[in-house]
Amino acid sequence: MTRLVWFRTDLRIHDNPALAHARRNNDEDTLAITFVVEPQWQQHQLGERRINLMKQAIAELHASLSNIGIPLLTITKASFAECEEHLIKLMQEFTFSELNFNIEYEVNERLRDINVSRWCHDNDIVVNKFHDQCLIAPGELKTLGGDPYRVYSPFRKSWLKEMQEFCPAPCAAPEKQDETSISQNTLIHWQENTNLPKWETDDEWIADENSGHERLREFLDKDALHYHEWRDIPDLDATSGLSFYLALGLLSPRQCIYTAWQSNACALSGGEEGINTWINELIWREFYRHLLVAYPNLCKHKSFKPDYDDIKWRDAPDDFQRWCDGETGYPIVDAAMKQLKERGWMHNRLRMITAMFLTKHLLIDWRWGEDYFSKHLVDADLASNNGGWQWSASTGADGAPYFRIFNPTTQSERFDSKGYFIVQYLPKLGGLPAKSRHNPSAAERLQCKYPAPVVEHKYGRERALETFKACAG
Numbered sequence: 001m002t003r004l005v006w007f008r009t010d011l012r013i014h015d016n017p018a019l020a021h022a023r024r025n026n027d028e029d030t031l032a033i034t035f036v037v038e039p040q041w042q043q044h045q046l047g048e049r050r051i052n053l054m055k056q057a058i059a060e061l062h063a064s065l066s067n068i069g070i071p072l073l074t075i076t077k078a079s080f081a082e083c084e085e086h087l088i089k090l091m092q093e094f095t096f097s098e099l100n101f102n103i104e105y106e107v108n109e110r111l112r113d114i115n116v117s118r119w120c121h122d123n124d125i126v127v128n129k130f131h132d133q134c135l136i137a138p139g140e141l142k143t144l145g146g147d148p149y150r151v152y153s154p155f156r157k158s159w160l161k162e163m164q165e166f167c168p169a170p171c172a173a174p175e176k177q178d179e180t181s182i183s184q185n186t187l188i189h190w191q192e193n194t195n196l197p198k199w200e201t202d203d204e205w206i207a208d209e210n211s212g213h214e215r216l217r218e219f220l221d222k223d224a225l226h227y228h229e230w231r232d233i234p235d236l237d238a239t240s241g242l243s244f245y246l247a248l249g250l251l252s253p254r255q256c257i258y259t260a261w262q263s264n265a266c267a268l269s270g271g272e273e274g275i276n277t278w279i280n281e282l283i284w285r286e287f288y289r290h291l292l293v294a295y296p297n298l299c300k301h302k303s304f305k306p307d308y309d310d311i312k313w314r315d316a317p318d319d320f321q322r323w324c325d326g327e328t329g330y331p332i333v334d335a336a337m338k339q340l341k342e343r344g345w346m347h348n349r350l351r352m353i354t355a356m357f358l359t360k361h362l363l364i365d366w367r368w369g370e371d372y373f374s375k376h377l378v379d380a381d382l383a384s385n386n387g388g389w390q391w392s393a394s395t396g397a398d399g400a401p402y403f404r405i406f407n408p409t410t411q412s413e414r415f416d417s418k419g420y421f422i423v424q425y426l427p428k429l430g431g432l433p434a435k436s437r438h439n440p441s442a443a444e445r446l447q448c449k450y451p452a453p454v455v456e457h458k459y460g461r462e463r464a465l466e467t468f469k470a471c472a473g
């Protein structure tokens with residue numbers, strides 16, 4: 001009997017519960033499969049850069065599985081429906097005792113898994129599903145009234161209580177399998193039908209497990225202790241930069257939290273302030289995943305607060321384009337948008353500033369911004385992106401109250417006081433004194449060929465307040 005492991009957004013061999021389960025006792029043969037589904041990924045708003053990195057991650061996974069004697073069949077398909085069909089055909093052609101996979105929480109992915117699981121059930125193939133994206137499975141934490149948490153702070157409290165200051169250890173990569181016991185027929189099928197995707201080296205990101213581990217170690221050895229003081233200063237680049245590895249499943253949240261827990265004298269909340277604060281951010285990540293499962297409408301681009309689906313957003317494609325291109329005339333917003341295009345990543349403080357600027361000052365639908373971020377971020381992730389956008393637009397669970405509108409200039413003065421970040425991405429403002437970089441005068445703008453503000457702050461703020469007030473329940 002042979003066991004099958006189906007890899008999706010868990011492209012790693014360490015701490016992969018589905019893989020570890022398939023290799024338990026090292027007694028039965030294990031084969032693996034994954035799909036490259038570019039058109040479906042594009043339909044899910046993933047951009048070119050991210051897709052290229054996913055292809056690299058699949059090629060790297062193929063190599064690491066091969067080192068431990070597990071053949072990976074890599075198939076190119078156009079849609080999840082085609083993947084289902086292919087997988088079922090394969091399970092009809094070869095005899096499998098079980099199918100193992102780690103759960104994805106998005107609606108289309110869940111429907112795909114339900115269809116495949118149903119077929120397996122009818123055909124006596126055991127399906128083993130695991131939660132590798134959260135330390136506590138969605139649905140397990142409930143309020144006293146038995147409802148899902150809608151607010152982060154009590155969720156965090158409940159999460160920490162459940163964990164009891166303890167973090168289970170990640171599981172190791174399996175031992176090497178002796179491939180000679182797998183039938184020749186099967187091995188030949190796996191080799192002849194594997195179509196490894198072509199990918200190009202990215203200027204900044206390396207999509208393999210080792211790079212993720214190195215970055216985690218380096219962050220915990222260096223910046224983590226100051227995380228609570230430095231995490232909001234974009235110019236310091238003092239956050240972990242691990243969201244990309246987490247989004248592709250090159251690292252698991254358990255590996256991150258466990259390593260942090262070890263560095264924190266075995267505490268999740270009572271140790272070093274920097275590490276505690278960092279763990280809290282990973283709990284935000286879990287919170288948004290729990291919400292996505294409890295409120296599947298979030299996958300359908302609905303506002304968490306239904307009243308806000310009536311907001312009269314402006315249909316302003318030119319303003320939107322200026323935002324995308326970093327031409328709004330607000331240096332901190334523009335520098336951030338240029339960072340996004342250049343690095344495929346944006347600092348969290350800047351994600352909040354730019355998202356709030358789009359949805360409040362420009363009064364443009366958060367869905368436009370969510371879509372644009374998703375297409376440009378290498379860490380694009382439906383739960384966190386949707387959560388972040390709805391938080392900023394005040395339409396989400398535990399979102400910022402609609403009347404709290406960041407003033408981009410004040411944010412800039414506070415978090416980039418010398419304007420170092422601004423000039424990194426807008427070098428044309430480098431000749432201005434630090435004070436002027438946040439909001440250059442008309443003459444300075446002319447001199448630097450920098451545009452006038454797309455909207456005046458006070459006017460934009462008041463327009464947003466009036467519009468939101470009309471919908472606030």
Ligand SMILES: Cc1cc2nc3c(=O)[nH]c(=O)nc-3n(C[C@H](O)[C@H](O)[C@H](O)COP(=O)(O)OP(=O)(O)OC[C@H]3O[C@@H](n4cnc5c(N)ncnc54)[C@H](O)[C@@H]3O)c2cc1C
Nearest residue numbers: 239240241242243281282285348351380381384385388389
């Ligand atoms: C409008 C908006 C859109 C966002 N889109 C995404 C997205 O598509 N993908 C994504 O992973 N994160 C998203 N975030 C959350 C956050 O900005 C990034 O996770 C973070 O900036 C990644 O950098 P880092 O790995 O250095 O984070 P660190 O500060 O080192 O944090 C560690 C990890 O905690 C998690 N995390 C941190 N902050 C948050 C948060 N606010 N919400 C959820 N998880 C968090 C991430 O997995 C991150 O890697 C978004 C936030 C906003 C406001």
